[in-house]
Amino acid sequence: MTVSPAAALPPNGPPAPRRRRLGRKLAPWLFLAPGAIMFLVYVIIPxxxxxxxxxFDWDGLSPKVWTGLSNYAELWGDPAFYTSLKNNVIWLVLYMLAIPAGLAIALFLNQTVRGIRIYKSLFFFPFVISQVVVGLIFSWFYAPGFGLFFEMTKWFGGEGVAVLANPDTVTYGIIAAGLWPQIAYCMILYLTGLNAVAPDQIEAARLDGAKGLKMLWYVVLPQLRPATFIAVVVTVIGALRSFDLVSIMTDGGPFGSSRVLSFYMYEQALSEYGYRMGYGAAIAVVLFAIMMIFISGFIWKMWRDEKGL
Amino acid sequence: MFPRPVQSMSPAARTTYQIALPVMLILWLLPLLGVALTSVRPSSDLAQGNYFGVPSYLAFSNYLDVFRNSPFASYMLNSFRVTIPTVIGAVALSCLTGYALAVYRFRGNLIVFFLFVAGNFVPFQILMVPVRDLTVTMGLYNTITGLALFHIAFQTGFCTLFMRNFIKALPRELIEAARVEGVSEWQIFWHVVLPLVRPAIAALSVLVFTFIWNDYFWATVLTTGAGTQPITAGLQSLNGQWVAAWQLVSAGSILAALPPVAMFFLMQKHFIAGLTLGAVK
Known part of the structure; x- marks a missing residue:
């Protein structure tokens, strides 16, 4: 694709240099304005x-009442908050499995046999479909009586396991559903990364007798670092944003045992039991603070990369 | 190439690999295949407890039933009505912002850029109450416009990140040469840069389409009822109505998944380029 810019343009006489300098100073702000204003109004200011x-104490309609830190004080003694927080930690830790699992599938598929492209696409499939559909698929998968998973546990253990009905297993059941698309995402990141691994380095290392896990660890993984970085970013964000699956599969139950902070916030702020916007906002602030730790880390790394250019 | 190509291994290993591929794929997609099979199972089979056996016949009528006894078509249409304007809006805005941040050196450039990036990662819940409030105040609560406006604004963050990096990687001489020719800034953007970012526009379009089509959270926060809700939220409420009518839930799920799946298969290359944020080549 070649474009000869000068030829494609109408012949304009060069404008006065002063006007042009001013134009070039103003231009970036004019280009930025529409997008930046939208983003400011809908994201930064909120x-x-x-x-x-x-x-504040606020039901969304009547005037707000200033209550200082009382929402946070209430959180401090709220067992449902701790359940949600604990589940968020479990999500975060287990979600990280998506990264090695995605790498493993990517290595498995990084071959050039016939039809491999279609295999890669089909393995990626779970990521494309919505979490609502993933949630429904896994609800069916786990459903006592109808579900494939329930049936399989019956064959192996004699008794079926109703994963989503048990407060001890429900969070793990939902995380497994969430891992399915997340692994697919990490897989595609690594497949793309593996394409760019320098073949001469692999050959050189092979001549030196490196193979298997050693080769992976010392030669391949260092070259996959950009893919790993993005995999970590999207997995952390994905784990902490988990809302859809909890809402679809269990609605936080049984007995609120599968709540996560994002879901608990929604429940408090917009539930049928009355709107507690202030309390909900306090939960959101806690989640935001947790996420900011990670976001700052990512931004710091990106900042360093920018400066290094 | 890593791992070693199977072609260079023993015939036994090659055969094992050829067999392992489809087996792994079936295991991987097992939940999905189960749902696909359930979607064509006649309800009489389910009533008799035939959940896993061969369906007594293929009941494609389940798909028709989904449309017949629910506002499914309306939900699907709403999804398109939210998704398409969002794609156009977010991509258009980010072409502008991406250009501004990639081409000009000005104070605060990096700060503005990182605000877009950071904003793109925040939890939705920190925005929920004020955005809902703002939408209600503008009289746009429970409208397609209200939902699409928010999506445009939020997706601009991600799109700006992608677009800025893409434009930054273009050869700078093109822009400098046009400037020497005395071409105005807008003309440079329109005639020089825009034709070159077409691949980025394609990548962002498929990605934003998928993200917005699959959005569930904002649909539940900003809309209510079959007149405005997109398919994700619709499916959730239908799931409540079709208690244990798994053949309908399955058929509905498959239908709801089709548009992004079609998008992915049609524009695979662009889709993947977008997902890797352009950072992994």
């Missing part, structure tokens, strides 16, 4: 507003 609302 973050500040949420933090403010978390200091």
């Amino acid at each position: 973050i500040g507003q949420s933090i403010r609302i978390s200091f």
Whole structure:
């Protein structure tokens, strides 16, 4: 694709240099304005507003009542909050399995046999479909009586396991559903990364007698670092954003045991039991603070990369 | 190439690999295959407890039933009505912002850029109450426009990240040469840069399409009822109505998954380029 820019343009006389300098100073802000204003109104400002609302008692309609830190004080003694927080930690830890699992599938598929492209696409499939559909698929998979998984546990253990009905297993059942698309995402990142691994380095290492896991660890993985970085970013964000699956598969139950912070916030702020916007906002602020730790880390790394250019 | 190509291994290993591929694929997609099979199982089979055996006949009528006894068509249409304007809006805005951040050196450039990036990663819940409030105040609660406006704004963050990096990787001489010719800034954007970012536009379009089509959270926060809700939220409420009518839930799920799946298969290359954020080549 070649474009000869000068030829494609109408012949404009060069404008006066002063006007042009001013134009070039203003131009970036004019280009930025529409997108930046939208983003400011819908994303940046609401973050500040949420933090403010978390200091009020508010049902969304009547006037807000300033209550200082009382929402946070209430969180401190709220067992449902701790259940959600604990589940978020479990999500975060187990979600990380998507990275090695994705790498394993990518290595398995990184061959050039006939039809491999279609295999790669089909393995990637779970990521393309919505979490609502993934949630419904796994609800069916686990369903006592109808579900394939339930049936399989019956064959192996004699008694079927109703994963989603048991407070001790429900979170793990939902995480397994979430891992399915997440592994697919990590797989595609690594497949793309493996394409770019320098073949001469592999050959050289092979001549030196490196193979298998050693080769993977010392030669291949260092070259896959950009893929790993993005895999970590999207997996952390994905784990902490988990809402859809919890809402679809269990609605937080049984007995609220599968709640996560994002879901608990929604429940408090917009539930049928009355709107507790202030309390919900406080939960959101806690989740935001946790996420900011990771986001700052990512931004810091990107910043360093920018400066290194 | 890593791992070693199977072609260079023993015939036994090669055969094992050829067999392992389809077996692994079936295991991987087992839940999906189960649902696909359930979607064509007649309800009489389910009533008799035939959940896993061969269906007594292929009941494609389940798919028709989904449309017949629910506002399914309306939900699907709403999804398109939210998704398409969002794709156009977010991609258009990010072409502008991406260009501004990639081409000009000005104070605060990196800060603005990282605000877009960071905003793109925040949890939705920190935005929920104020965005809902804003939408209600503008009289756009429970409208397609209200939902699409938010999506456009939020997706602009991700799209700006991608677009800025893409434009930054273009040869700078093109822009410099046009400037020497005295071409105005807007003309440079329109005639020089825009034709070159077409691959990025394609990648972002398929990705944003998929993200928005699959959105569930904002659909439940900003809309209610079959007149405005997209398919994700619709499917959830239908799931409540079709208690244990798994053949309908399955058929509905498959239908809801089709548009993004079709998008993916049609534009696979672009889709993957977008997902890797352009960072992994």
